[in-house]
Amino acid sequence: MDNTKKKNILIVHNYYQIPGGEDTVVANEKKMLEKHEHKVILYSRNNAELKQMSKRQKIFLPITTVFNPRTYREIKKLIKQGNIDVVHVHNTLNLVSPAVYYAARRMKVPVVQTIHNFRLLCPGATFYRDGHICEDCVEHGLRCAVKHSCYRGSKIQTLACVLSTTFHRITGIYGKINYICLTDFNRKKLLELKQIKPERVFVKPNFIESKNECISENDRKDQFVFAGRLDKLKGIDFLFEAWKRMGEGAPKLIVCGTGPMEEWCKSFIRQNDVNIEMLGFVPNGEALKIIANSRALVLPTQWYEGFPMSIVEAFSVGTPVICSDLGNAGSIVEEGITGAKFIADDIEEIIFAVRRCRGMCKKAFNEYQKKYTEKINYRQLVAIYKGCTYE
Incomplete structure (x- = not known):
């Protein structure tokens, strides 16, 4: 040939x-x-x-x-x-x-x-x-x-x-x-x-082909984002429980997406004093703007995943990713460089990961430019x- x-x-x-x-x-x-x-x-x-x-x-x-x-x-x-x-x-x-x-x-x-x-x-x-x-x-x-x-x-x-x-x-x-x-x-x-x-x-x-730029960490809002299907497979229940345990000083969690656990999520917010805002379905472009202005994307998945494009999309705007140290998500995110990882079903580990995920925006953006x-x-x-x- x-x-x-x-x-x-x-x-x-x-x-x-x-x-x-x-x-x-x-x-x-x-x-x-x-x-x-x-x-x-x-x-x-x-x-x-x-x-x-x-x-x-x-x-x-x-x-x-x-x-x-x-x-x-x-x-x-x-x-x-x-x-x-x-x-x-x-x-x-x-x-x-x-x-x-x-x-x-x-x-x-x-x-x-x-x-x-x-x-x-x-x-x-x-x-x-x-x-x-x-x-x-x-x-x-x-x-x-x-x-x-x-x-x-x-x-x-x-x-x-x-x-x-x-x-x-x-x-x-x-x-x-x-x-x-x-x-x-x-x-x-x-x-x-x-x-x-x-x-x-x-x-x-x-x-993905992106012309986005990396917003500096100081210019971002004190918020985190979950973007995906509201499903037990995605660990949404563990994430909500983590935000509940963080208590009064918890940063805002913005949730973009719908799914079978949507009513459970709304009920959880009503019954608990949690700093969580649900936006429902958000077009990809709008969701990316929210991610670009946030401190991190959170992916508490409970399975191996295929190839979570949400991680690469987050890197393309310089947003680090907090994810389960499991399967493909755990393979893509590098601890302390492009995000923070935690044991998939450990709520206290999720909280610790959220608190230590700082100073990685530029590194996450560099990862996108180097690999994706x-x-x-x-x-x-x-x-x-x-x-x-x-x-």
């Missing part, structure tokens, strides 16, 4: 019925590659198609989820017609299927798969169930997922995911493709699947494409 020319890239993505962060990453990377004069083709399916399927198609869905012949044919055709150098896959569930890997292999083109979640090891993709971190499928086998109905609360749908993952582990395909993990923590977890070779696993975070700009991300992605191997 000629590494001196701009590589032709085939991006493959299966959209979920509800839009999410993965879709944004696909759009951003496609735009970035095109801006640098790469030929980019997007092959996509959308799970909204499931609603339009005939009964016959739905009967065969468990089979096509494992291997979709249509994907196999269409990917081979696109590789040939587009003179593709690298196939970059983001999501294959449910309609694309891992057939994309076999098609690229047949055409002798390297594949790189971005790991947005933990699905290769956990059918539920989160390593979380029943209110706690769960790695049973790694320790005791994928059958544990079926027992607990980990995918969408359905034993049948979970079984389909398990059969697919098991089949492709047996064929050895997971050991023949390349991977982009978003954090070192992700990479470490992925390598627990022993057939994957360490030299095939690269680390490249997501990026489009310019740096493009260099990393091109280097990964160059390092991808077929054999």
Whole structure:
């Protein structure tokens, strides 16, 4: 393969019925590659198609989820017609299927798969169930997922995911493709699947392009921000309890977001004398302005997370992050440099972290400029494409 020319890239993505962060990453990377004069083709399916399927198609869905012949044919055709150098896959569930890997292999083109979640090891993709971190499928086998109905609360749908993952582990395909993990923590977890070779696993975070500046700490308001879903998974109950225990001298906590615990949050504020202001849904741009004028963003997550873009957004305006020392969030934030970390479910630790998070604004902004700009991300992605191997 000629590494001196701009590589032709085939991006493959299966959209979920509800839009999410993965879709944004696909759009951003496609735009970035095109801006640098790469030929980019997007092959996509959308799970909204499931609603339009005939009964016959739905009967065969468990089979096509494992291997979709249509994907196999269409990917081979696109590789040939587009003179593709690298196939970059983001999501294959449910309609694309891992057939994309076999098609690229047949055409002798390297594949790189971005790991947005933990699905290769956990059918539920989160390593979380029943209110706690769960790695049973790694320790005791994928059958544990079926027992607990980990995918969408359905034993049948979970079984389909398990059969697919098991089949492709047996064929050895997971050991023949390349991977982009978003954090070192992700990479470490992925390598627990022993057939994957360490030299095939690269680390490249997501990026945002920002022209924001860093407001000095002295010019910021004495306030902290939570921006996200009001959900037990996000640790909102621990955060509110911490603010209650801080008492009268607590700084203001601004809460941007909605979710299943919204009424609980409002009731908590009514019943306790706490310095918490709930703003409900706040558009991303407005939320970023609030974060830029605050002392820190607080992320008390109770699970490993995927890649919390809120952390990078906070760094882009020079705002440090206080977060659980858990999973990907804990991997991104550096204690005493870009924020403060605490034991996920320890309320006193949250309070201590809030009180010691000072003097880090410039360092957080420097972290953004060093790791999370489009310019740096493009260099990393091109280097990964160059390092991808077929054999």
